[in-house]
Amino acid sequence: MRSGRAPTLEDVARVAGVSRATVSRVINGIRNVDPQLHEVVWDAVGQTGYVPNRLARSLVTRRTGTVALVVSDSEAHDDDPFMSRFFADPYFGRVVGGLMSVLRREGVQLALQIVGTDDAKKRLVGDLRSGQADGAVVLSLPAVDPLPRMLTDGGIPAVLIGRPADPVPIDYVDLANDTGAALAAEHLLARGCRRIGMISGPADVPASLDRISGFRRAMARHGHGWFPTASGNFTQDSGEAAMRALLAQDPALDGVFVANDLMALGALLALRSTPQSVPDDIAVVGFDDSSAATAAAPPLTTIRHPLEDMAAEAARLLLARVEDPAMQVSSVIYEPSLVRRTSA
Amino acid sequence: MRSGRAPTLEDVARVAGVSRATVSRVINGIRNVDPQLHEVVWDAVGQTGYVPNRLARSLVTRRTGTVALVVSDSEAHDDDPFMSRFFADPYFGRVVGGLMSVLRREGVQLALQIVGTDDAKKRLVGDLRSGQADGAVVLSLPAVDPLPRMLTDGGIPAVLIGRPADPVPIDYVDLANDTGAALAAEHLLARGCRRIGMISGPADVPASLDRISGFRRAMARHGHGWFPTASGNFTQDSGEAAMRALLAQDPALDGVFVANDLMALGALLALRSTPQSVPDDIAVVGFDDSSAATAAAPPLTTIRHPLEDMAAEAARLLLARVEDPAMQVSSVIYEPSLVRRTSA
DNA sequence: CTTTCGTTGGAGAGCGCTTTCCGAGTCTGC
DNA sequence: GCAGACTCGGAAAGCGCTCTCCAACGAAAG
Structure with missing residues (x-):
């Protein structure tokens, strides 16, 4: 040839x-x-x-037909295995799948970028400004992240998945995490649970925060101003540990809301070595409706999180903003729903 | 600013x-x-x-500092939800994580490309030839795929993850799938299982094929020239169905090897509605050691597939080939190992 | 004091493409 | 039969960068 x-x-x-x-x-x-x-x-x-030659073409047209998927991490994790855990999590794949479903038919490519240090973030913004990609979809992991602000200051078309921790005039799509958590609370209550605990995620990232406050508010509304809590970091192991901690606080718990499915899996595991059976003695509600939920034994009742749809919407939003940078800043919030399976 | x-x-x-x-x-x-x-x-x-400006620089240096991750699909799936299933699978994320672990510290970026139609493949090769990326890591899904050959013909540095279906002089990393399957057979046999069945994947993709032949050979070596078989498509649902089919063939099965963890999850689910208990009445061995394995109830005994390491090696191999295109074509095969948990 | 060589920095070509600006044709309408 | 309006295609100027080539200069050598 x-x-x-x-x-x-x-x-x-x-x-x-x-x-x-x-x-x-x-x-x-x-x-x-x-x-x-x-x-x-x-x-x-x-x-x-x-x-x-796409390069040559982009050089003159100032359009690349590429958007960046930026995973913004914190400096702290820069060299630990956290990242590989992140990729193994279905979360990442679901986002990519959702993005690709719309980008693909527009002929737009996705470039993966991981930035940890502030320095890397600065470089990223520079690259983006010089036309490396037409825009960015951002997955911001750390509790507080300068990146969203840097992006808007740099005039880069960008859309966040998950609301920014501090207010920044930037497009984003998010889930009504608080509503989801409230749904869980109400389901547990309606089921007749009286001693309910919660396993939360880290107390500093927005999504986790919203789940905590949503759950707390719903519980308070039904007269449960206080309930036992333990927290994990969204991994299965941490969920298992948190469940034990919760049981130590109140061995007679009859319901627990776990802030994500992976931790719920861990909780289920912990419960397996206790006399209590799920859901008869203790009901468990997860969050995300990830593939782990159906895999669990018993299958997890959980809160559905339409991540693919959200990612697809983020892609659409980004494309629109690239087309018209003056477009009004907007955010779209998805409503979660309860998926009843066996665990609660 | x-x-x-x-x-x-x-x-x-x-x-x-x-x-x-x-x-x-x-x-x-x-x-x-x-x-x-x-x-x-x-x-x-x-x-x-x-x-x-990276673009301008690349235009003259003919180096982009980017490698493409090409997911090569078949035309058939072009518009069905198969792709989103693929992304949700931990497989994809593990590969990305492995690749990034080495690319990141080299300052190399990853660009995701999905190609279904032959036309898209042709375009991809053209883009690559004109310097869109320095090389490509290829995930070839279909049973028979012209892409690897097109890549070598086009003189594009490329590394496959998983051996090509037909012999092509191209670098690849793979798992000794046959050895892994044999490990499973031997474990089941050593455990005392006498009536063993297999749930296989599609009969046309190399990885699946190798698992079938490896298992068959090992079984034959121990005098089991024939055993009941059912096949699925690597999804949980198909595993559940396959398990039922197997049980219909031989209700007294006391062991089953399932060609991946996701299907094994399905098999476990199917077994939950039968009187048999796992592992006492029937032992189950999965394949992949994905996160699903620890999540399963009971936790899955499975064959470890060091996908992250393999992907990392693929990245290294690619980088080396980009550096020296004349390098001898090589392949590296990883050895699987048995991970004993509870299910067998 | 001239020659030679090594060092340093500038001019400019060129990577492959798009796009403005013009000139040369082609058609009409009077 | 010719001005004016159109249509079409070529020349050439960049996009932002790298890198070869060469001029200039100072120092070392004869």
């Missing part, structure tokens, strides 16, 4: 016997080109196996 | 009072520059907030 240098516009022009400009016009479907030549040019393209 | 046009080399040169060439030399750390000027230039860089 043809090897060596890839054919350029110039080559096609030579073969077709026209100028570079004309070939460019034909390729980009610009009017003002004689149908005759049109055909001649396409023939030449076929003959030479020409493929436009 | 400074907005509008991003500063260019030209701007820095003007501020520093030197020529573009000199700034370029300083930035790229080329010697032959008076330490005095060196400092002046860096000052100017700081002042202007200059960040080199």
Whole structure:
């Protein structure tokens, strides 16, 4: 097969016997080109196996047809295995899947970027500003993250998945985490549970915070101003430990809301080595409706989190903002729903 | 903050009072520059907030600092939800995590590409040839895929994860799937199982094929030339169905090897509604040691598949080939191991 | 004091593409 | 039959960068 240098516009022009400009016009479907030549040019393209060089094109058009998926981490994790845990989590894949479902049919590519240090974030913004990508979808993990602000200051089209920790005029999609947690509380209460505990996530990231406050509010509304709590870091192991801690606080617990499915899996595991059975003695409600939920034994009653849809919406929002940078800043909040399975 | 046009080399040169060439030399750390000027230039860089334009740089250096992660699918799936299932699977995330663990510290970026149709594959090769990325890591899903050959023909540095279906002179990393399956067979046999069945994956993809043949061979070696089989498509649901089918063939089964953990989860689910208990009446061995294995009830005995390590090795291999395209084609095969948990 | 060499920095070409600007044709309408 | 309006295609100027080539200069050598 043809090897060596890839054919350029110039080559096609030579073969077709026209100028570079004309070939460019034909390729980009610009009017003002004689149908005759049109055909001649396409023939030449076929003959030479020409493929436009995206780099060169982007350099002049200032459009890359690429968006970045930025995973913004904190400095602290820079070299620990946290990241690999993050990728193994279904969360990441669901986001990518959702994004790709819309980007793909627009012919837009996704470039993955991981930034930990502030320095890396600065570099990222610089790269983005110089046209490395048309925009960014941001997954901001740390509790407090300068990146969203940097992005807006730099004038970079960007959409967050999950609300920013501090108010920044930036587009985002999020889940009504508080409503979801309230749903869980009400389900547990309606089921007749009287001694309910909660296993929460870290107390500093927005999504986790919202689940805590939503649950707390709903419980208070039903007269449970206080309830035992333990917290984990969204991993299965931490959920298992938290369940034990909770049981130590109140061995007669008859219901527990766990802030994500992975930790709920851990909780279920911990419960398996106690006399209590799920859901008869103690009901368990998870959060996310991830694949772990159906895999669990017993299958987890959980709060559905339409992450794919949210990611898809984020992609759409980003594309729209790229198209019209002056567009009004907007956010779209998804409503969670309760998925009843066996565990509660 | 400074907005509008991003500063260019030209701007820095003007501020520093030197020529573009000199700034370029300083930035790229080329010697032959008076330490005095060196400092002046860096000052100017700081002042202007200059960040080199990667596009422009790549255009001339023919190096992008980006590798593509190509998910090669078949035309058939082009518009069905298969892809989103694929992303939700821990498999994808583990690969990304493994790749990033090495790419990140080399400052190399990952660009995600999904190609279904032959046309898209052709376009991809063209893009790659014209320097869109320095190389590609390929996840080839379909049973028979023209992409690997296209890549080598196009002279694109590429590494497959999982062996190609038909022999192609291309680098790849793979797992000794047959050995893993044999491990499972031997474990089941050593445990005293006499009526063993297998739930396999699709009969046309290499990894699945190897697991089937490895298991079959090991069983034959121990006098079990025939055993009941059912097949699924690597999803939990299909595993559940396959388990029922197997039980219908032989209700007295006392052991089953399931070709991946997700299907094993399904099998466990199916067994929960039968009188048999796992592992006492029937032992179950999975494959992959994915996060699903520990989440299962009972926790799954399974074959460990060091996917992160394999992906990391693929990244290293690719980087090496990019550096030296003439390097000899090589493949590295990882050895699986048995992880004993409770299910067998 | 001239020659030679090594060092340093500038000019400028060129990576492959798009796009503005023009000039050369082609058509109408009077 | 010719001005004016259009259509079409080419020349060429960049996009922001790297890197080769060369001029200039100072120092070392003869």
